[in-house]
Amino acid sequence: MNRRPGLSARLKLTISYAGFLFVAGTLLLAVMWIFVLRWVPTRSAGSIRNTFGGVIIIGPSRPELLRGFAPAAAVALAFLLVFGLLGGWILAGRMLAPLTRIADAARMASSGSLSHRIRLQGRTDEFRELADGFDTMLEQLESHVAEQQRFAANASHELRTPLAISRTLLDLARNDPTQDQGELLERLQTVNTRAIDLTEALLLLSRADRRNFTCEPVDLSLIAEEAAETLLPLAEKRRIRLDVTGQAAQTAGSAALLLRMVTNLVQNAIVHNLPIGGTVTIHTGSQDDASLLRVENTGDPLPPELLPTLTEPFQRGTERVRTDEHAGVGLGLAIVHSIVRAHDGTLDLTPRPTGGLLVTIRLPGACIDLGPDARQCAVHGRAVPHLR
Ligand SMILES: Nc1ncnc2c1ncn2[C@@H]1O[C@H](COP(=O)(O)OP(=O)(O)O)[C@@H](O)[C@H]1O
Ligand SMILES: [Mg+2]
Structure with missing residues (x-):
């Protein structure tokens, strides 16, 4: 200036x-x-x-x-x-x-x-409040920047893996012309699909973070049924019982993102379940002006200290899941968290005493008049408080 x-x-x-x-x-x-x-x-x-x-x-x-x-x-x-x-x-x-x-x-x-702090001494007055507020802001900014740097490093690493595998496969094919072409193409296709999945997950994550979507009234119970229907073949393949219970749960937001949120949760519930004979229950309902979604599954016991890290990008609970073809790219819960945040909701992960996980999501319940500009909806209600 x-x-x-x-x-x-x-x-x-x-x-x-x-x-x-x-x-x-x-x-x-x-x-x-x-x-x-x-x-x-x-x-x-x-x-x-x-x-x-x-x-x-x-x-x-x-x-x-x-x-x-x-x-x-x-x-x-x-x-x-x-x-x-x-x-x-x-x-x-x-x-x-x-x-x-x-x-x-x-x-x-x-x-x-960003590591410098003011740390103003003395009794609380306007200057002290300003300095303390500034210190808090610096702290948050510093941790946010560190998180972004970790994210960029992890994303680059994850993106490099399929590219490196492709190069190895191509080198092998060039050095050994007698190799089965069909098998090579199939392996290349698998690696390529994984890279595309990862890139799409990253794009989805940034879209949800930017809150760049159009809002519409959404019934979570219908979304839950749609997700269950899509994932039923996977559940049947793994002999897992999939139940959908509860009542209508109205909220406002992006139907596509909310469907992705429920799909990620149900897919996790199926993939990270018992090897055989597990169950998954999806429940929707409303409670105190909020819409509720609960996804519960059986599985191995989860150490409670692991839970807060699971929503971080590329954090996986166990190494075992990396080899699973449906295990995902380690962004499933990060995407869920980001979609919940973009809809002004809360996400709660609780380990079940008998093993497995209970995920509870609360979203603002009431659907308000969207007005001529559909983006100015309940999700952005804080920006237009008169709409509430
Ligand atoms: N429903 C669940 N039951 C048990 N563990 C889970 C469940 N959902 C997620 N997890 C744990 O959280 C980790 C992160 O999940 P996610 O972000 O979806 O990544 P990914 O599924 O690709 O490993 C998983 O690796 C798994 O260990
Ligand atoms: Mg997952």
């Missing part, structure tokens, strides 16, 4: 202090003067001769008084001005010191150093 240099805040405050003191002093002297004038005649009342023959003036006249008062008043005012300027400069400096520290921290943050 290019601004013309102006007076510093310290100088402005100093001038204000001194000016105020000067005006207050002048007023005080003026009041004194007016008060004195009431008791002083225009001319002197006269004189008497004392016993030694000297003359004593009884009560000076106004001009005489003014001659005596004016220099004293001018000295007092000059003193007040100097005192005001000096005291104001020191006081303003002390008052503005925290602001200088906050400005320094802001300058360091804008030059890329």
